[in-house]
Amino acid sequence: MxxxxxxxxxxxxxxxxxxxxxxxxxxxxxxxxxxxxxxxxxxxxxxxxxxxxxxxxxxxxxxxxxxxxxxxxxxxxxxxxxxxxxxxxxxxxxxxxxxxxxxxxxxxxxxxxxxxxxxxxxxxxxxMPMTKMGIAFEWLTTRLAARRPSDARPGKAIHPVVAAKVGALMGAKFLAVSRKGSIDQFPALCLQPAGNDYVVFRTKLVRERRRSLSEGDHVAISVFTLDPQAYQLKGEFVGYRRSRGFEVGLVRVTSIWTQVPPIPGTEITYKS
Known part of the structure; x- marks a missing residue:
């Protein structure tokens, strides 16, 4: 309709x-x-x-x-x-x-x-209303809580250049997830690398979207910075966990792709 x-x-x-x-x-x-x-x-x-x-x-x-x-x-x-x-x-x-x-x-x-x-x-x-103060606070608390779990399964290593873009405050970051044949997305501006093969985010600013994600879901995240540079991270949603007093969503990265010229759509392989 x-x-x-x-x-x-x-x-x-x-x-x-x-x-x-x-x-x-x-x-x-x-x-x-x-x-x-x-x-x-x-x-x-x-x-x-x-x-x-x-x-x-x-x-x-x-x-x-x-x-x-x-x-x-x-x-x-x-x-x-x-x-x-x-x-x-x-x-x-x-x-x-x-x-x-x-x-x-x-x-x-x-x-x-x-x-x-x-x-x-x-x-x-x-x-999806947000405020500058709310974004800055969520980014800071996510950065503080960004730790790789000790029981984490290995994922795809994130190149340091990509990791820097993932963790930057300035830029747009959106997360997409499939739900029963449909597709949903929401901002994850606070996204941070956790270790070299995981990323974490918080959903306090868009708390109603918390229910969009279930453990094991395939997710895709686009990171678009002011350079302009853009990367897509694909992975598996591991679940919500508490880290240093804050609840964060955890994603195990399985592949990383370029999204801008000169070679958009190319997978990035990096051995840490």
Whole structure:
């Protein structure tokens, strides 16, 4: 059932300088999340986005009819919204294509041209209010609580350069998880490396999303910094634990991927 974008969500998605993420499922039901900053509202009931540096996302969108998707936006003043909806298809010409191709990213890009434009039907909209003070406090407490459990199974070693981006205060970090054939995502701005193969986060700012995760869930996390650099960490949600007095969610990292040129979609292998 189609829903309407509230004015605040419409305005947030209409910004050029906002972090926007598109989460999808592959044929096995595993999540993938990527920054798709070319996402804009077409009207109150649909979003459009450019087919640009989204190879894996595109594969997932085309693996079934009306693939379930989650689209999130976070503005510079930390206003955040999630849209859950359905992918309706790609177009290679027409007014939607003309609108996205007229954006400066494509008019002046030396990276590549726009191939097509996708459309998403809006089914549900969720506001995720946050404050600068709350974000800073959650980041600090997560950093204090970031310890690798003594009983942890080995995961994928995180390259020190990637680990620095994961733990940075400035930037956007969103976590996606599959739930019974649908996809959900929420901000995890406090994300921190724990050891060299785990990451931890807190959900105090978005506490209603705590129930989205169950032990053993496959998760995907996109880290998008101001450089701009972007990485995707995939892994297994181990569960919630208390560390130094704070409850944190723990993820065992199983793979790490680049998400920006010159070689987006390349797995990063590192032996610590």
């Amino acid at each position: 189609t829903a309407k974008l509230p004015d605040a969500a419409h305005d947030a998605f209409d910004l050029d300088l906002a972090a926007k993420f598109l989460a999808t499922l592959n044929a096995q039901g595993e999540p993938n999340i990527a920054p798709v900053i070319t996402t804009y509202p077409w009207d109150d009931e649909t979003l459009v986005f450019g087919d640009f540096l989204i190879r894996k996302t595109k594969e997932n969108l085309l693996c079934q009819q009306e693939s379930p998707v989650s689209v999130a936006v976070m503005t510079q003043d930390f206003s955040a919204f999630e849209v859950r909806g359905r992918f309706l298809g790609f177009e290679t010409k027409g007014p939607k294509f003309d609108r996205i191709s007229s954006k400066d990213l494509f008019r002046y890009s030396a990276i590549g041209l726009l191939r097509s434009v996708g459309t998403i039907a809006v089914d549900e909209v969720y506001a």
